[in-house]
Amino acid sequence: MQISGAQMVIEAFIAEGVDTVFGYPGGAIMNVYDEIYKQDGFQHILNRHEQASIHAAEGYAKASGKVGVAMITSGPGFTNAVTGLADAYMDSVPLVVVSGQVPMSLIGTDGFQEIDAIGISRPCTKHNYLVTDAADLPRVLKEAFYIARSGRPGPVHVDIPKDVTAQIAEFDYDVALELETYKPHVKGNPRQIKKAMEAIAKAKRPLFYLGGGIINAKAAYEVRELVHKTGIPAVETLMARGVLSHDDDLLVDMLGMHGSYAANMAMSETDLVIGLGARFDDRVTGKLSEFAKNAGVIHVDIDPASISKLVNADYPIVGDIKNVVIDMLEQSDKIHSENYESWRETINNFAELHPLTFHEDTQRLKPQWVIKRVGELLGDSANISTDVGQHQMWSAQFYPFSRPNQWITSGGLGTMGFGFPAAIGVKAACPDKTSINFTGDGSILMNVQELMTAVEKKIPVINIILNNNFLGMVRQWQTLFYDKRHSETDLSVQPDFVKLSEAFGGVGYRVKTKEEFDAALKDAVEKNVVAFIEVVVERFENVMPMVPAGGSLFNMMLLEKKERK
Amino acid sequence: MTENSERRVVSVIVVNEASVLSRITNLFSGRGYNITSLTVAPIPDSKYSRLTIVTSGSIRVIEQITKQLHKLIPVLRVYEHADLVEKEMALIKFPISENISDINTICEAYNGKIVNSGENVIIAMVADEPKRVSHFLEAIKRYNPKEIVRSGAVALER
Secondary structure (H helix, E strand, O other): OEEEHHHHHHHHHHHOOOOEEEEOOOHHHHHHHHHHHHOOOOEEEEOOOHHHHHHHHHHHHHHHOOOEEEEEOOOHHHHHHHHHHHHHHHOOOOEEEEEEEOOHHHOOOOOOOOOOHHHHHHHHOOEEEEOOOHHHHHHHHHHHHHHHHOOOOOEEEEEEEHHHHHOEEEOOOOOOOOOOOOOOOOOOOHHHHHHHHHHHHHOOOEEEEEOOHHHHOOOHHHHHHHHHHHOOOEEEOHHHOOOOOOOOOOEEEEOOOOOOHHHHHHHHHOOEEEEEOOOOOHHHHOOHHHOOOOOEEEEEEOOHHHOOOOOOOOEEEEOOHHHHHHHHHHOHHHOOHHHHHHHHHHHHHHHHHOOOOOOOOOOOEOHHHHHHHHHHHHHHHEEEEEOOOHHHHHHHHHOOOOOOOOEEOOOOOOOOOOHHHHHHHHHHHOOOOEEEEEEEOOHHHHOOOHHHHHHHOOOOEEEEEEEOOEOHHHHHHHHHHOOOOOOOOEOOOOOOHHHHHHHHOOEEEEEOOHHHHHHHHHHHHHHOOOEEEEEEEOOOOOOOOEOOOOOOOOOOEOOOHHHOO | OOOOOEEEEEEEEEEOOOOHHHHHHHHHHHOOOOOOEEEEEEOOOOOEEEEEEEEEEOHHHHHHHHHHHHHOOOEEEEEEOOOEEEEEEEEEEEEOOOOHHHHHHHHHHOOEEEEEEOOOEEEEEEEEOHHHHHHHHHHOHHHOOOEEEEOOOEEEEO
């Protein structure tokens, strides 16, 4: 059929099964917004800033496992979205982001709201397109969705000049994709898998090192099966929380800079690292030369470039985690759980020596208590988003995650302001779950305008602001490494968060005690509207354990024992 | 990194489309890799172009470069050459007052000759291995070359 470029965008979204688009209109994208007005195939959620649109699409994608979609205009609309694109790129989030561009005749003339969008998005997207002919749009959009969700997922940016959205051309979405130069490996090499399984059978102290790639590959339940069948203990990265359930005996918590003592010691003592969809990030490994020093390394990843990038892999396996884990399961008969009994014991001893805990030794509430309490009250029924900082690490440490896609956080880029819009996307994807955003008094102000989005669209996100009147994580580093010179991190001057939420039409609570917190959370869940629960917490609480940047994983600063009750 | 840095030649076959070259060069600059020289031309009768990139780095860095290049969507193939035939061209402009027959003789020793002569200048061309081109440029210094253009290396696996 002959339709306009703008109509093609709508038709392609509908053909891809898109049910929610996040975005913000503007001059160059108006033709497409005109078609959005006329259609009823999907809902459009108007965020109040383009960055929030991308984070919302990320939250949607991470919670649903589908491709998130966002739409923005040219110039400042696009540049506002760049942080979101970079965030999605670092965390391998499948997105298709469509931006308007000035008409072809104005490109290169410094036209109004013109910027070289694909020049800017190139290093922070998996791929991008500038569409110069509407006849190319069906192919480009189809490729964009395919590239975004296949292989190692990532954001794909499609930039469309305004005249191209008005141009009429033939639309046929039912064409086969011909991407000769893009063919992701999906099956792992059987010989490599066999060798890896032999290595596991020989190992005395093997350790699963689980990464966010497992969640992207929708392989968490297969991984659970493999872990249980082999009886090999497992550590998770920040992005992998929820792959194993919190009550799994074989889960040794999160590892890394703020990993548990047991997880970091297990990684330091193991003789065989079995890495599944993890990328040996510097926040995980600490000092590289000391990381799992005496261990062989099996590394399964869909992205060949992730393998042997930082840590040399003795058994590299390129492939989709799900396929590889299914193959591994078939060959796991020679691996006997009882062989690892003493290894599991060793790890349990580590955990008993320095358990992941905190001290309730001040008048003020401890932030960790708040997170644990939400876990007790809501548990599996909530999806948990976070912003970035101390509250994020405490959430990763203390929330009882029970399933994949329950945990939505900005890992690689560490984007403050991610949490609230992401939680809106999460709620749009999973309306039957409570959408919680753990945030800090610093982070929440970075996308606070999303109160309006949540109120307008009746998206009841509960923001739990752990307020220590500090930019807490930076303050922690200043306390520990900068001789307590708290440069520009004291956030004593603050808005009235209760009134702020109410001003937009949400509800607000300010709580100082456990009883007040319980009552506020209960009320917010019942009211089912967007909420701010400001929790006044201990100002100087540090995230512990901590591996100082560049230090060895086994050299942790630990919670002082003598204070324990 | 403490590992030894080595000169390497990498050939990349890419779809000949808009902005593909900037994808490649962005990758090098963004990840801190070095480009010594780069040549590009379309492959006859195909939709692909061939890039020859001379770079340097440790084995690990070269391996990453190869993998990262391959990860780019329009990249069809990446060859990291071990056994190759490598050639580079240079054009050199001399004042006509210099000893033309000497220059011509030296050019011939490096697969070259004088290719143009004008009122005030002559232009010579050589095509040889990059290292030999460098030797040649040393040898002709005393003839006061006014301008020198090197093409960058092209290479084929043996």
